[in-house]
Each structure stands twice: as structure tokens, then as C-alpha cells.
Amino acid sequence: MDRKPAASRAALGLRAARGALFETARAGNLEGFPARLSAATDRYFADRLAEMAAADQAPAKRPFALLAVGGYGRGELCPYSDIDLLVLFPKRIPAEAQALTKALLFPLWDLGLDLGHGVRAIGDCLSLAKSDPQVLASLLDARFLAGDPGPWQDFQKAFGNKIGARQARAFALWLQEQNALRESQFGDGSGLLEPDLKNGLGGLRGIHHMRWMERAFALAGQRLEVFSAEERIALEEAQTFLLHTRTALHLAAGRHADTLIFEHQPRVAEALGFSGPRPGLAVELFLSALHRAMTRVKSMRQAMGRACCQERPEPRKPLAPGLLTGPAGLEFQDPGGLVRTPGLALEIFLASARSGRPVSWEALRAVRAALPALGPALADRPGTLASLVDLFLADTRSGQRASQVLAETGLLAAILPEFGQAADLVQFDDYHLHPLGRHTLECVRILARFLVLGSGGNQDGAEAPGGCRWCLEASARVDSPATLLLAGLCHDLAKPLPGDHSEQGVDLARNLLRRFGQPEEVIEDVAFLVRRHLFLPITATRRDLSQEGVLSGAAGIIGTARRLDMLALLAVADSLATGPRAWNNWTAALFAEFYFKTRKLLTEGPLSEPDATRRIVETRDRVRALCAGRFESAFVERCLDAMPARALQILDSETVVRHVALAGRLDEALEEDRRRKPSGKGGVGVCLVEARPTNVAGCWELTVAALDRPGLFATLAGVLSLHGLNVYSAELFTWTSGAALDLFVVSDPPDSLFPDEAWARIQRSAHYALTGKLELESRLAERRNSPLAKAASGPRYRPAVSVDNAESDFFTRIEVKAGDRLGLLHDIARALHRLGLDIQLARIATSGGRIADVFYVRDAQGNGKVEEPERLREVEQALLTAGEP
Amino acid sequence: MKKIEIITRTFKLDEVKDALAQLGVKGMTVTEVKGFGRQGGHREVYRGAEYQVDFVAKVKIEVVVEAGRVAEVVEAARKAALTGQVGDGKIFVSPIEEVVRIRTGETGEAAI
Numbered sequence: 001m002d003r004k005p006a007a008s009r010a011a012l013g014l015r016a017a018r019g020a021l022f023e024t025a026r027a028g029n030l031e032g033f034p035a036r037l038s039a040a041t042d043r044y045f046a047d048r049l050a051e052m053a054a055a056d057q058a059p060a061k062r063p064f065a066l067l068a069v070g071g072y073g074r075g076e077l078c079p080y081s082d083i084d085l086l087v088l089f090p091k092r093i094p095a096e097a098q099a100l101t102k103a104l105l106f107p108l109w110d111l112g113l114d115l116g117h118g119v120r121a122i123g124d125c126l127s128l129a130k131s132d133p134q135v136l137a138s139l140l141d142a143r144f145l146a147g148d149p150g151p152w153q154d155f156q157k158a159f160g161n162k163i164g165a166r167q168a169r170a171f172a173l174w175l176q177e178q179n180a181l182r183e184s185q186f187g188d189g190s191g192l193l194e195p196d197l198k199n200g201l202g203g204l205r206g207i208h209h210m211r212w213m214e215r216a217f218a219l220a221g222q223r224l225e226v227f228s229a230e231e232r233i234a235l236e237e238a239q240t241f242l243l244h245t246r247t248a249l250h251l252a253a254g255r256h257a258d259t260l261i262f263e264h265q266p267r268v269a270e271a272l273g274f275s276g277p278r279p280g281l282a283v284e285l286f287l288s289a290l291h292r293a294m295t296r297v298k299s300m301r302q303a304m305g306r307a308c309c310q311e312r313p314e315p316r317k318p319l320a321p322g323l324l325t326g327p328a329g330l331e332f333q334d335p336g337g338l339v340r341t342p343g344l345a346l347e348i349f350l351a352s353a354r355s356g357r358p359v360s361w362e363a364l365r366a367v368r369a370a371l372p373a374l375g376p377a378l379a380d381r382p383g384t385l386a387s388l389v390d391l392f393l394a395d396t397r398s399g400q401r402a403s404q405v406l407a408e409t410g411l412l413a414a415i416l417p418e419f420g421q422a423a424d425l426v427q428f429d430d431y432h433l434h435p436l437g438r439h440t441l442e443c444v445r446i447l448a449r450f451l452v453l454g455s456g457g458n459q460d461g462a463e464a465p466g467g468c469r470w471c472l473e474a475s476a477r478v479d480s481p482a483t484l485l486l487a488g489l490c491h492d493l494a495k496p497l498p499g500d501h502s503e504q505g506v507d508l509a510r511n512l513l514r515r516f517g518q519p520e521e522v523i524e525d526v527a528f529l530v531r532r533h534l535f536l537p538i539t540a541t542r543r544d545l546s547q548e549g550v551l552s553g554a555a556g557i558i559g560t561a562r563r564l565d566m567l568a569l570l571a572v573a574d575s576l577a578t579g580p581r582a583w584n585n586w587t588a589a590l591f592a593e594f595y596f597k598t599r600k601l602l603t604e605g606p607l608s609e610p611d612a613t614r615r616i617v618e619t620r621d622r623v624r625a626l627c628a629g630r631f632e633s634a635f636v637e638r639c640l641d642a643m644p645a646r647a648l649q650i651l652d653s654e655t656v657v658r659h660v661a662l663a664g665r666l667d668e669a670l671e672e673d674r675r676r677k678p679s680g681k682g683g684v685g686v687c688l689v690e691a692r693p694t695n696v697a698g699c700w701e702l703t704v705a706a707l708d709r710p711g712l713f714a715t716l717a718g719v720l721s722l723h724g725l726n727v728y729s730a731e732l733f734t735w736t737s738g739a740a741l742d743l744f745v746v747s748d749p750p751d752s753l754f755p756d757e758a759w760a761r762i763q764r765s766a767h768y769a770l771t772g773k774l775e776l777e778s779r780l781a782e783r784r785n786s787p788l789a790k791a792a793s794g795p796r797y798r799p800a801v802s803v804d805n806a807e808s809d810f811f812t813r814i815e816v817k818a819g820d821r822l823g824l825l826h827d828i829a830r831a832l833h834r835l836g837l838d839i840q841l842a843r844i845a846t847s848g849g850r851i852a853d854v855f856y857v858r859d860a861q862g863n864g865k866v867e868e869p870e871r872l873r874e875v876e877q878a879l880l881t882a883g884e885p
Numbered sequence: 886m887k888k889i890e891i892i893t894r895t896f897k898l899d900e901v902k903d904a905l906a907q908l909g910v911k912g913m914t915v916t917e918v919k920g921f922g923r924q925g926g927h928r929e930v931y932r933g934a935e936y937q938v939d940f941v942a943k944v945k946i947e948v949v950v951e952a953g954r955v956a957e958v959v960e961a962a963r964k965a966a967l968t969g970q971v972g973d974g975k976i977f978v979s980p981i982e983e984v985v986r987i988r989t990g991e992t993g994e995a996a997i
Contacts (some may be wrong), residue, residue, distance in 0.1 A: 110989070114909070256909050753971060754923075787887065787955040787978065 010047035011107035014040060018111075022079060025251060028271060030244040034076040041072065041083060045104070046146045052103050062094050063148035065155075066104075070116070073141035074208070076243055079250040080257075083108065085117040086125075086142065090151045093121055114256065122155045126162055133174040137208075140215045163219040171216050172308035175209045179305065190294035191438040193287065193426060197246045198258040202294030204246070206301035207239050213308050226307045226361060227300065235300055238293035244272060245290060260290075288424035291435055295408050303328070303361030319355075323348055329360035338370040342377035345370065345411060346387045353395035353402035367409050375414030382517040384415060389482045392489075396449040403441050418512055422493045433579030436492055442577035443570075444488040450475040450569055451484065466576045466583060470592050474565040483522050484566050486513065487529035488573060494530075505530040528563060529570055536571040540594035541587060541845035542815065542854045546650040548612070549807060554594070555601040564602060568595045586728045586745065587845075589696040616645060622653035627660060639663050642735040646840075650731075658703065659733075659741050662690055666705040666739055683707055685771035689763040691755065698748050699728065700755070704766070708740035710860070711833040713842075716742060718776040718826035719765045722783065723758060724750045727825055730842040780823035789822070797850050799883030801876045805865050811840055811856040812866040814875070818883035820851045828853060831882035835875055836860045886981040886997065887955045891946040892918065893966040893974040898944050904965035905948060908958060911997065914947040922975065943974060949981050949997045 017040035025033050045066055070084035071077060087101060097119050105115055120128075129136040139159065144152045182199050189200025198204045217224050227235070248271035249257055252264040260268065269286035276282040306328045316326040322344045324331045330348050332338060338345060345367050352359045367374070378384045395402050406412050413420025423437025434442060446465045453464055454475030464472050478484055490512065494504035506527045513523045535557065543550045558564045572591060575582045620640055627636045639660045640648075647656060666688055674682030687706040694701050704716055713732060720727055726747040733741045749758035768774035783789065799818035807813050816828055825844060832839060837857040845852045858864050866872060893901055898915065905913065919940035950958050959976055966974060986996035 112995075753969075787952060788959055789956070 007110075008048060008051060008107040010044050010051050011111055013047060014044040014108075015111055017043070022251070025079070025247060025271075028273070030247050030271060033247045034078060034243050037077040037079070038068075038072060038075040041077065042068070042145055044108070048104060048107065049146050061096065062089060063150050064089050064097075064100070065149065065152040066145040066147040067152065068143045068145050069118075069138045069141055071141075073138070073143045074211075075143070076204075078243070078247045078256075080114070080255050081250075082114045082116050082256075084138070085115070085145075087117065087119045088125070088151045088155060089119070089121045090154060091121055091123070093119055122151060122158060125155060126158055129159070130162065130167075133171055136171060136216070137175075137212050140212050141208075160219050163216060165217075165220045165222060168213075168216040168220040168222070169308065172213050172305070175213065176305050176309055179206075179209065179301070188298065190291050190298050191434045193433060193435070194259060194261050195290070195294060196259045197242055197249065200294070201301075202296075202298035203258075204239070204242050206297045207235070207242075209301055210235075210304045213304055217308065224304070224307060226304050228365070231300065231365075234296060238296045241272075241289065241293045242297070248272060284426040287426040288435065291424065291426070299364070299405070299408055300361075302358070303364075306358065306361070319351060320347065323351055325355075325357060326360060329358040329363070330355075331360050331363050332366055335362060335366035338366050339373045339377075342370075342374050343383070343387075345374050346378065346384065346391070349402045349406045349411075350387060350391045350394060352405070353391050356397070359402070359405060364405070364409055367411055371410055371414050374411060378415050379417075380515045380517075385486070385513075385516045385518065386482070388415075388489075389485050392444050392448045392485050393452065393481065396445055396452055401441070401445065403444070404438075407437055407441060416489075416512065418493045418508055419489075422496050425496055427495075433581075434577070436495055439577050440489060440492055443491070443573045444485055446573035446576050447484055447488045447569060448481075450573065451478060451481045454478070455481075466572060466588060467585075468572055468588060468592070470595065471569055471572055474569055474595070477562070477565050478569070479562070480522065480525070483525045484529075484569060486518075486522070487526045487533075487566065487570055490526060491530050491533045491570065491574060502531050502534055525563070525566070529566055532557065532567060533570055533574060536567055536591065536594060537575060537587075540590040542843055542852055543807075544813075544841055544843070544854075544856060545590070545593055545597060547808060551594075551597050551601055554598050558598065558602070561599055561602040564595070564599055585696045585698045586747075589694075589699070612649060616648045619648045619651075619653050619656060623656045623660065626653060626657045631660065631664065635664065636660060638737070639735075642737040642739070643741075644733050644735070647733045647741075658690070658692075662688060662703060662705045662741065663735070663737075663739055670707070685767045687763060687766045687770060689759050689766065691759045694745065700746050700748065702744040702746055702759070702762075704740075704742045704744065706740055706766075706770070708734050708738055709770075711830065712740055712770075713742060713839050714826055714829035714833050715769050715776065716744070716766060717829050718780060718823060719762055719769055720744065720746060721823050721826060722765065722776065722779055723762050725758075725762075726846065727842075727844050729844060730839075732839055732841070734838075776826065780826065784822050797885075799880050801879045801883070803866070803872055803876070805867060808856060810864060811858050814855045814857055814879070816851075816853045816855075816879050816883050818851055818853075819885050820846055821885060824851060824883070825853065827882045828855075828879060831878045832857060835878055837866065837875070886949055886984065886994065887952050888947060888949050888979050888981045889955065889958055889962070890977040890979075891948075891962045891966065891974065892920070892943050892976070893946065893962075894968070894972065895942060895944050897966045897968075897974075898946070900965040901946055901962050904961045905946075905958065908954075908961055910948050910950060910958060912948070916945045916947075918943050918945045923971065941972065949984060951994055951997070 018037070021033060021037055021040065049066070065088045067073070067086040067088055068084070069086050071081050072083050072085070077083070085105075087097065087104075089097070101117060101119060105117060108115055125135070125139060129139050179201070182203075182205065183201050186196040186199040186201070186203070188202065189195030189197070190202035192200065196203055214224050245260070245268060246258070248268040249260055249264055251271065252267040257264075265283045265287070269282045272286055274282040274286040274289075276285060314325075314327045316324045316331070318333075319325045319330065322333050322341060324333055330352055332344060332348065348359055348363055348367075351357075391403055391406070403412075407419070407423060410420075413423060419437065419440070422440070423435070425436040427436075433439075449465050450471050453462060454472040456476075487509075490505060490509040492501060492505070493512075494501040494508045497504045497508070509526050509530045510523055513526060535554075539550065539554055545551065558567060568591065572588075575587065575591075623640065624633070624636060627633075642663075643656070643659065647659065651659070666686070669686050669688060670683045673686050676682070684707070687704065690703045690705075692701045692703075693699075702720075706712060713730065717727060717730075728745045728747065730745075731743040733743070735741065749755050751758060765774060769776050797817070797819035799816065801817075802815045804813040804815070814832075818824060825842075829839065829842075832855060836859060838860045839855050839857050841856040843854040845854075857866070859866060866875060891901060895917075902913065902915075919942055921939060921941055946962075948958065955978055959978065962976060983992060984994075984996040985992050989996075
């Protein structure tokens, strides 16, 4: 049946060669793979031309040259790279060119390879190269493969004559633009945990840029001598590492790929020979090495770009004693004398942060050469730390920053060995965006930005980082910016040490600051901030902030409003620097709530008990006043008696009025339903959903009113996740009238243009689910099994359960941590319901594929808290099962 | 194997095409189509009289991919076709039983 075209022997040879190379690479030997694959492909073209001649499919009558361009031209083919070809004719393209390319390329096509080809005359190449820099770049990589060398030699001669100094510079400028585009599109690969190996900054494309610049300038008769011999060797090593990584990535993915996603990292790390005693460590070591290689490529690419792109070299001008500003950035007046004036090494970075001008490559080289002497000369001196703090405060731009370069040269590590030990640490999860060193510097940058904006340096009305305007108030009150910045610098440095990094960090910070002769009060403040840097995020997102006990406990731990200001700023900066998964508007709102409530406690003292009672009375009065004329007063009184005291305690009076109105509508709906279904089934499934945008962007408040019944919350949670909503928090109010008014805070519905349709659909689904017409479990399972459901990236998390009976007098606090998945809240709530536990309040904190759900529960039989050990074990077991992936 | 049909705004065709090519999708079929969804056509006034324009011009892009790649292809197509306004279109995913490449007679995933 199958009539495949007669296979070409050359193609069969290539297939066998590729098979053998893939085999070797899969077995773990990546050495020279790209070059060997290129060589095997070269052989195919030579063989194929001979084969065609022998089979009388004579190639063209006119002379032509077969050229490899692009990655193939560079001889760096990864397993699934495109193979780009150029068939070059001297003058005109003859009619037989089409038959020729077909005969050459079809066998490759049938092998399933990705091909790109062009057929051009020399003249076309030259004019295209003139008008399109992309063609110019590809021709700079061209390599003669087979055919007639004549056209190739002619082309080279003409090409060399066409490129002058002006063209080379214009080309370099175009490459600079491309580099900026790459950064905005693919990010800085040297600091990302899922870097793009080709297009990210520090990726292979950066190396290509350098090569192209060198070649273009060489054609124009200029030799670029930016780098030393050692630096070139280091660059070659980085290139080999990147190419091996990309090769292993292609093999792991089974196709062409450039982004090193989590899923493939373990196999790539193994292929490159990394191993470790615990799973994940190999990946962390591998990523550290990859980041180092990409950092090298990135900074060399920058230096080369600066060297090529000057219009006319600016004259050197003195900038400060010992420093010059020159054409390629800031320079030392006497680079060799750096050892005698070590302070200049920090000054040049400070000057760079202040002026926004880069430090020149020569100056960086001088710093690197002097590192062994600079470390001891600068370490452990109070002045050094003061200079660093000045540098951080001046360096609040995002993007390429002086402190980043300071870290990349190794100077920061030479001064602070603790930073050096931690900087390359990578955490193998999908939560952290950056390795630790980059995270630390980003956290410090955000803190500095808060401090600068808060102290009145915000003339142009810039937005506060993360949109947290309250942080500016807090930062305006910070009396010692240095303390806060040093805490930001130290907060995570103990992560490489075994044990809890907050606790370990205290000793580390104390030792470090003492060595540098910091005053005792600064040391104590920093030690406190490091120890407690996770306290605010955990408390704000997982505790019931309406409980006086939680807040007074927090106030007791924090102690003073002064420390609270600093702790809150550190928490916000740390979360923002971690990545988008650690931060959303809801988290921001919880942080703010915690901050303001705790601050009030610390400045105005605790609320006394009678106050809480008075608040209930006041709320009742306000509700009565607001309801006057809208509802019958007897109905309002009935509602006020029926609702739980907690509602009056924690809700504002407008919300209570809305609840009253909703209760009225629920009564009407129930009555109507009972009239229509007199069989006693009346009222089942009646459910009202009312939605209101909150003052937190991206968050809605849903109030659901229904007749209370066991498992109602689990059903509602299931319905909400079926409709693609994330639940951030839930507060359940059960009225003595038998009604349940549940208050949810949820994310924007997927269709934010028509939110009302979403709420109507949710109300219908809830109705069907409550009347048994919608099988939630199977519908959720269907959703999970959809081919579009995203497989969990990153590692899997084991569920964990903890129980706390001390926090509240009436409720047991249960915390479930697990890997997030669709319908998880529904499953946990259902488990709690089956255990006979009533949920009062639920808080759902999701960050980076993990959830920490907190429930305040009590026994449905009215026994209050869950305290018997046996019962606790039962609860724990059931929740662990529910939390499974 | 799955067929993915992307119905999108005509001017988004190139962006969607490029996004799919970036993922290594080898071929596609493009059709000019007319239809309406929630946007339900719209009213236009011509010389004082109101006309209901029932159908809106869109393009339909059809691709067939291995089942395991559906999620990323759909995601890439959606990102490329997105403007956030009504009328961005829809994406349908359906199973494909068999594929034959006519020139060679190859079948299954080798033929897509």
C-alpha cells in the first residue's frame, strides 16, 4: 500500500549517524555533540550531490555553491535544531534550481528534519544584506558545504568590500536594539529559574551577537580587542556548557525547545553529570552553574556592545578623585593601583549607581584582578558597610543595576563571604523566580525604593512597588534606613545552612555586623528582623485577623511600632522579590490589614472587653438607622436577633444591612418555592448569590444565602472552583432562623467583561448541586482530566496537617498544607463535614502551587473544640487523604 | 491526536500563525468564515434605515497535533489571539481518529 519514495543512501547514512549520535548523547556523553551532528549533516550534502550525479539527476549545469547558514553555519546543531541552507548562484538563478533543491532537500524532509532554505544569486545576497540586518547576520555565519567553490569565493570577496566601518557600526547598533528586545521578551536568563537558553540575556544569542560584531568589524578592517585571552577561554567554556544544556534539553523534550522548564530540569541536570544526595540538589547545582555561565555571557556581551557602538569616542573626563568617565563607562585613573586604594573599587560602583553610567569592562577587569587583595582590605570595616548602604540607596532603578554588577564581579562575595556562599543557591520549586543572590539584591532594591519614595524623593509621583502606598507611610517613619537595608541583605543568607534559616540567620547576621563594627542597637534590630521576617506573611495570610488574641499576640512579639514599620516593609519587599506567585492583591490587602490593626494596638493600646460588646450595640443601632424606611422594623429586629453575634462584631453596618436585605429576599424565595412544591421538598436548593467588587482590585465579595444544611460550604466551594474561581477566604454565618449567609472573597471571574453572567451561572449551579441534579465530584474530575488542564509543574508536595487549640477559646484551628489542584478546597471541606465538624472561618493562602488552608472549626454536636487525641488523629488522617494530589 | 480549531479576528491571523510556528506546529489550514457568538452581530444604520448585520467575518485556523501537546498549543493560540474585547473568538478541541499523508501514505502522528 505505502509508496514511499525510494530512499536516498545519503539520507539513510545521515539517519544512521544521527541515531548513533543520539544514542551516545542519551547515554550521557554530550561532548562535541553539536559539532559532530553538523559534521554528519555536512557529509549528507556531499554524499547526496555525488548520489544525484551518479543517478543522472545531474545537479545544475551552472555552477552553484551550497552554504550552511544560521546555527548550522556555526556548526552548532542541537538534536532538533533547524537546518538552514543557502544555494548560491553566481548571477542568475536558473530554472533547474527548483529541481535541484527538491532533490537535495526532500530526503531530509522525509527524515522529519526542520529545514529552511534560500536560493539566491550573489547580487541578491549583497543587496539583501544591505537592507536587512537579519540577512547580514545569517551571511556572517555562512559556511561552504559542497558544490562549486567559485561562487563562494566570489561572494566572500564582494561581501568584504561591501561592509565598511559605517555599516559595521549600524549593524552593531541594530544588535543593541535586538538585545533590549530580548530582555523585554525573554528576560535575563542569568537570573531566572526557567531561563531561555537561546534568547534570554546571557543565552547563546548573546554569544552570536559578539561573533557577528567581531566579524562585521573584521570585514571592515577593524579588529575589536575587548577581551583578554583568559576571558575568551572562559567565554568558550560558557558556550560549550550552554550548547550541552540545550542538547540535553532537546533530548529530554523530544523536540526543539529553548526554555528550560522545570519539567525537564532533572533530566538535563543528570545528562550534564550533576548529582546530589537528595533529589533536587543536582538540579540546584546545575542551575547555579548555568547561571554563572549565562552571567559571564551577559556581561561580556554588554562590554562588547559598548565598545562597538560609540558614535565618536567621548573624551575621558575626571569624575571624582581617582575615577574617570570615558567612552565605555566609568574607569579608574590608575587601574594597576587599585590595590593601594581599595576604597575606589566600591566608589566606582557607587558612582555608577548615582550617574546611571555603566562601569567599563576594563575597570571590571581591574576589580576582578585585584579581588584577592580587595577582600581583606575592605572586609570588616564600618566604612565599607556604609558605602554599601549608600550604594543600595542610590541604586533603585530596575534593570541593569550597579549592585548586580558588583555581585557579578565577585567583589560583594569577597567583602561578605556569607553572600558569596548563598548567592548561587537555587531553590528547586516553582515559587522562587530568582536564585538567592539575585533575590536578596532585588529585596534590597525594593526596600531602598520604599525608603527613597517615602522620604520625599517622589517628585514625579512614581507608583510604590507592588502598589503598596501604605508602605510609603511606613518607610517615612523609618529612622535608620541602614538597619532596614542590612536586614534585607541578611534575611535569607542562612538558607544554605542546615535548619531553620530564620533562626540560623540571627547568628549569621550578628556575627557579620559585629565584624563590621556596627553599633549594638543596629545589630539587635537586624537580628530581630531576620528572625521574624516570615512572621508577618504567615500570620496575615493564615490567621483570623478579627480575633483580638491573634493581633495582641503579634503585637507582643513585635513589641514596638518602630519595629513593626520595618518588619512590614521587609515582608512586602521579600514577597515582591520572590516573584508573582508570592504576591497578589488579596495578599497585599491582608498584609495591610495586619499592619494597620497591629499598629493601632501598639500605639493606642488594646481594646478592652466592654469595647467589643459596645461595638455590637453600636453596630445594631447603626443598622437600625440605615434600615429605617427600607424594611419593617419588626423584620429588622428579627434579623438582628437571628444573626450570630460574630457578624455584628466583625462586619461593618453596611454589610450587615446587605445581609438583612438578602435574608428578606431569601424568605420570599423560600415562600414562593414552598407554594410551588408543597410536598415538603419546598425550599431545598433555594440559593441566592449576591456579588460586589471589593476595594481590592481583582477580588470580589460573594454573599451566598441558603437554608443551612450539612455540607453546604463544601458544595459551594466545589461550585466556585467548577466555575474557575479561586476562593481567598470564607466566613460562615449561621442564623438561628435556619438561614446560612456565607461570605466569600474570590478572584475575578474568568470573564471580567460579563461578571453578572458568571454569578448567575454560579447561582444556577449551586441550585442544581443542592438538589442533586449536578454531580460535583464527577464534574470536577472531568475538569481535572481535560487535555487542557495544566499538569503541575515543579515538585509535588506532600500534604501536612496541624491542629491548634490554644489560639481561640471556642474554635479549633486546623491548617492543611498541600499541593494545589482543582477542587481541593471542596475535598477538604467535604472531609471536615464528614468528620462532623462545622466550619466558622476559612482562610485560603495559595502561593506557587501550594496551598495553606486554615479552618476554624468546632464539633457539630456542640462539644466545642476538638480535643481528644483519638479524635484529633482521625481528623488528621481524613484531611491528609483529602489533601492528596 | 486532536484537532484544534481556532476562530479568531482576521487581523490576528499572523500573530496566531507565528505563535504556533514557534511551537513547531508544522502545518495549518486557514479559512475565511462568518458567524456570530455572544456578540450576536451588530446593528448598522444605512440611509436612515437600521440593518442587522448578522454575521461577522473571522478566520478559522485548523491544526492537528499530538494529544500531549494540546494544552500548550491552545494556550499559545489563545495568548496570540487575545485582545480582551468581545469578539476574540473561540477555540474548539476534538479528537482525530486517523491522518494520511497523501504523497507517502504515512499514517498517524508521522503524517501530521
